[in-house]
Amino acid sequence: MPIGESPYTDPLSGLVFTSDSAHINTGKSGRVNKAFDKVNIKPYLVMRYFPEGLRNCYTLNVTRDATYFIGARFLYGNYDGLNTYPNFDLYLGPNRWETINLDGDKTGTWVDMIHVARSGSLELCLVKTGTTLPLISTIEIRPFRNDVYGPHPGSLSKTFRNFFNVSSIDIRYPHDKHDRIWTYMQDQDWRVINTTLSISNLGIYDTPEHVLATAATPLKGSSPLEIYWYPKSPTAAIYLYLHFAELQALQANETREFDIYINENSSYSAFSPPKFELRTLTFSPIQCPGGQCILRLVRTNKSTLPPLINAIEAFSIIQFPFAETNPSDVAVIKNIKETYRLTKISWQGDPCIPQDVTWEHLNCSYKDMSSPPRVTSLNLSSQGLTGSIVPSIQNLTQLQELDLSNNTLTGEVPKYLAKMKSLLVINLSNNKLRGSIPKALLDRQNDGLLLNYEGNPELCSISSCIKKEENKFLVPVGASVASVVVIIVIMLLIFMLRKKKESSDKQLTHSLPVEDGGDSYESEPSFLTKNRKFTYDEVTTMTNNFQRVLGEGGFGVVYHGILNGAEQIAVKVLSQSSAQGYKQFKAEVELLLRVHHINLVNLVGYCDEGQHLGLIYEYMPNGDLKQHLSGKWSGSVLSWKTRLIITVDAAQGLEYLHTGCKPAMVHRDVKSSNILLDENFQAKLADFGLSRSFPTANETYVSTVVAGTPGYLDPEYYQTNWLSEKSDVYSFGIVLLEIITNCPIIQHAREKTHIVEWVALMLQKGDIRNIIDPTLQQDYDSSSVWKALELAMSCVNPSSAKRPNMSRVVNDLKDCLKYEISRKGGSVDMDSKGSIEVSMNFGTEVIPKAR
Template sequence: MAVKICSHYSNKQEQVYMVMGQFKRFIPALFGGLALILLVQAQDQSGFISIDCGLAANLSYSEPTTGIIYISDATYIDTGVSKSIPLEFKDDLQQHVWTLRSFPQGIRNCYSINNIAQGTKYIIRANFFYMNYDGQGNLPEFDLHLGPNLWDTIKIENISLGVIKELIHVPSLNHIQVCLVNTGLGTPFISALELRPINSSLYVTNFGSLSLFLRSDLGSEKGYRYKDDVYDRYWSSLNFNDCKAVSTPLTVNPDYWVPSIVMSTAATPINESAPMEFYVQPTDTNSQFYVYMHFAEVVKLRANESRSFNITVNGELWYDGPISPRYLSTDTVYGPTALTGGKIVFSIFKTGNSTLPPIINAIEIYTVKDLSQSETDQQDVGAITNLKSTYGVERNWHGDPCAPQAYSWEGLNCSYEDYNPPRIISLNLSSSGLTGEISVDISNLVTLQYLDLSNNSLTGSVPEFLTQLKYLRVLNLKQNQLNGSIPAKLIERSEKGSLLLSVDENSNFCGSGSCNNKKKNIVVPIVASVGGLFILSLTVVAILWGLRSRKQQDTTKVAKVDLEPNVQNRSLESIQRQFTYPDLLRITNNFERILGKGGFGTVFHGCIENTQVAVKMLSASSVQGYQQFQAEVKLLMRVHHKNLTTLVGYCYEGTNMGLVYENMANGDLEAHLSGENTNILSWEARLQIAMDAAQGLEYLHHGCKPPIIHRDVKTTNILLNEKFRAKLADFGLSKIFPTDGGTHVSTVVAGTPGYLDPEYYITNWLTEKSDVYSFGVVLLEIITNRPVIERSKERTHISQWVSSMLAKGDIKNIVDPKLDGNYNVNSVWKAVEIAMLCLSPTSSKRPTMDQVVAELKECVETELAQRKDRHEDESKDSFDMININVTTALNPLAR
């Protein structure tokens, strides 16, 4: 989007482009009620954290132009390499960006800044000055995260121009982590990190943090920062062709902490009858922004002179004016709520009785950033961090252990439940070179279900505190040097079948109870007794182990496996499409390219001859994944439909388990609906995707005997091929429906919050209508492009929001504004009606999936008819994408 001040501004080098928000509804702010803040006393650098990235350890200096004291980053990070920009660039830049830290190794590298003031509002600023430090001239692009949340994407577009990202944020803890993520488009680097505490009454928002888009001193010839600004904000200069500068040498008393030197200059139109205008042209209509305008009269008016003006947004008054700036005193005008929507035009124009044109001294614009992704539970963080230190774990364990999920630490699996902090449920430190005793810090991982410490050099006894881990289901301690007795409670749980305990190849065990010197080499059984809760079908590992044993005893049995199309009656050995682990290494080129990562494990790109595939490897620490692995293999080897993902084969070799699928070139539907994606699906494309997914469900419900219920229908489980045709994926939670005439299956609730059928959740009664409900939620997402559950205190469900809009008959504002009216209103109405029927609280009132398919076909036909009327000849299997280019131009930090 472009920000332009004064109607005919043509200095292209000064234009700024950035993503801004959607204007939804304007709420006026009374000028008299705006916050007028008292002047603060000049401050020292108390609370400042100024880090020169790449500066040699233990060094510090006072930056000559500002007097700010910068320190080395060596105490904040232990990865990366120090680099320096070429000498020819240094004369034009402040000293703190002369060096930088580059990260050629690892996907995510993080700065950990501790002992900050929890609950204090900070300006957090990250500086990136490439200046061809590596001599390669390859302009990198990478992601910047604050803790588990994506802050922004850093895209270097000019060797000699820097990028500065600034965020106003209130940390919820006494530390923050700033992370650089390699997205495969160049080596991440950073020049400087700065934190500045500011007064809590500044920049108040209803939700989220504020990312700086523009902060400018109008009418000035130079920019300012500390010490002119006690908070060390950067004020860039802006001058315009159709405006002239007015100024005063006197001090302007600020009321909103805007520096006097900034307020001492102003811009006013050369044509005194012309308005001053600037506009915001959004590309991402879902984002929001706040605008602050600062005014002060800098001219001593004569008795017959007056200056008063109004401000409008798209022709509507922004507040009850007019404004008459006070002489040498600052007034700030801002809206109490964020602005969103299409093109937003601000006009500042003089009133009829004003003899002088309007002026404006300074302006600030911020976008709202949703940084609400929870960090991992702090008890778990403390425990795993201590374990890393105790054992000297040499893995790329940086940043938050569990979040974001795509970058969770190697060897960890976590639970992600609604808005609760992620918890560590699985820890795999097998073959990690561990020495010493089993650390007591493990006892603080209270939600742990799977613990693998095998194949290390651990000594001492098996500690009693392991019995306190009440959720523990798998404990693997084999191939260590442990001794003494095993706690009786662990053996008891093993015998009852609630714990899979492996302790063989520890030569000094003496079983349960007391030990003496004569009792040695006693091995606790690797599996529990068959008579307890642990039946061999509990985990896929045990099932396959047993099947392999039987296969070795009688190879003729494989040919006699019942071929009845029943998922539960087929062994994996009866399925011939099996790959070895070396096959997968070859197919994926040693797991070179990651396509995604989830609770099951990591998905890699692969190639079989000339066919692209996706290889999903089961994480060794994914306890639940074993069961889902077996269910998905058996189901997908049985069912075949154009709208279900095709399973090419599978691998099972010990702990190496993988699924090989056809590759879906355009990823999942959720990614194409998210605000980060610059390609906008047309309405016709969305309808076709909805119908494709519906046809996949229709086949599971009515084309399979017995029927199958998916149980996890959501946008991330709808994949798109190169032509944007959709297929259902991820059948690990799928359930067979009874064929005995029953109306439901009583089962433990499984699914994803927001998509989960409330009737199923309450009763534990699963029917095909549970999938119908989930599909209704997906259909509303496709139509509205809104989150399923709003990240607000109210946590409004998407169906509640749509219901409130329907009550007003407001169909236009239900539809994703990105579509910009390019749809047939009748097809939209019908799609909304279908979705709301699917979301009926009572399952009996919901349609069946064959009825849904029929209705969606009518929607598609309506849309195609309108397209035909416009004489547009488009392919049935491909759809136009609206391509949005976003450019960011930033100036270097001048000395």
């Protein structure tokens, strides 16, 4: 749609359509022939078609792990006057979603699916497969509840969605708030009944009342009601949803009862639809080995009325087997594209997948479908590159060949190229690079590196640079000796002053241990090594002027950032109103610069510039444990096994602080919101601003001002001000109770306000089932949960002496995990290799048939 006509509100549905210009840079606009105007709304009258390139992609921003309803509409409408209907492939990221065949289809085609986003962006790509040009009319994407049609082993592609009516009008938004399109269905052997009364719909499916208000029954009361359809593959996996509601006020002597058969197999016996209330029956997965699927509703002998059905939905599973290219590699390539303003039409979608439409000028390595491809070769020769060599290239850790020849690149040859161990070939010839080539890079030629740097007049190896400098020195014979002496004296003075400053800094660095205190800025020195120190301007740049907020805590606001053009980071900036001042900031930096463990969040660097204080961490894309337990992250439920793995990780991080650090460290603020999760759900402890170490290695207690989070705070520490590792154990026990119960730590409406007291009361009553998080739906090993509950209660013992140490906690949690992993049975394996590939037409869908 032209930008000048955007946004457009459809007067019938109220749907608002906007121009796609912000989401794609290729393609041209077209308009259907006027003969199609009367049968379509305005957004369907225009399309974008793609005369250039094999693959053209839309990039849409989404939330990772969130569920979306995605729909796309395609209408040819003889826009080009050729009357040649196109066909092409539709891709979602690196995976094919559907083949779009518009041959002879005058009303267009509509496809939709329910899909869980794997990353923060969604790429919808149209791929040319023949001589005709791909086109698209509309894209519709909206958040969708993730508990409606799940769980399932892949994305759900709609096969058909029908309701039963004699009207030829489809139902969609605003009657369906999710804008699912319900197509009417009728047959001469059916009778349609309806009601004007309200239908109760309190379930999760949000089936529109207009859909439920009508139903089909057989014309002959004794006959079964049959619906059949033909999947393309006999091994396809089908997920079926049947919606029932009784629409008639039955008399005392009337009964409606029927059996439900799927492919002649009895799936449900003596079913009676509830009066004026929705009941949805689900069947998954179904296979139709004979190539025909049959649904039969058969009246029982007891029933006086024939069967009925209000609506039916069928989905096929789409498996998206190909992993997207390594995210770090993709970030680097996109950074190169933006930095050098490359306008390559092939540089759309995933760089490496599918293999027949990979990006020009690069090659990739492929291990298997489920492993992310890696970029191994980058050839940007003769591409008009200007400026310096982008630092982000060093993040292509699998790069073997780099060709930047025949451009006008300036600046020095980066030292990091020598550290890229995978590089076998580097071609920097015919540019305008200057200075000397790093010795480490020249030395790698002895190990087989092919290095070409010819054609850079101002670039030299170390030996040739020395000769040039000697010549420069010998030519000006008349230079004054006195000026040389002055220069030497100045250099000596600078050297002496610098040594004096370094000595002063070292004295300040080895200061007393950090004590709890208020804010202090100018009175506090800058500290520790400066190789991880960033300026405030650098922090502003890496956060894109603090554009994207990840969260907020007592220290300040946490922002998303990009380092070196590719590495994602989290930047925590001290708020001016924060109660946690410079000393807490300094404590966290000092701790994280000297401790390293796989289950402690990694400190990338810090900013200490006047009033501007910031901590720069590795980015943890899956948020924190508390968000996942509360459902705020994506609404999905963490399995018991996943919860155990997370707690083992967090416990190992605490164990390292208590036993691996000399002297030992106490975290002092262990809570579920300080347990962060990376892309693989590996847990890492964060937020060390309140952490304390013991002055000497032999001390096991230290007196300190009480600090921590209410609810998690050790009561013994609160009463005595004596801190020990067992204070962390108590807080960790509270976290364990959280993951077991998924209940608030403090809840005044409860019989016992604090979670420890409430769990103890439930145990006394023998009410164990109500302790365990009901969203787990009893999908766990009871011994594993019971052992974890016992461990949690021992951790929160009022007496610190009776609490286990973290080494014991780690071992016990690993035992819990073993029980869970080794348990037999469990949930039904719903994985299926099949899929139904049915092309659905908008308005004239390939719908199931009645019999």
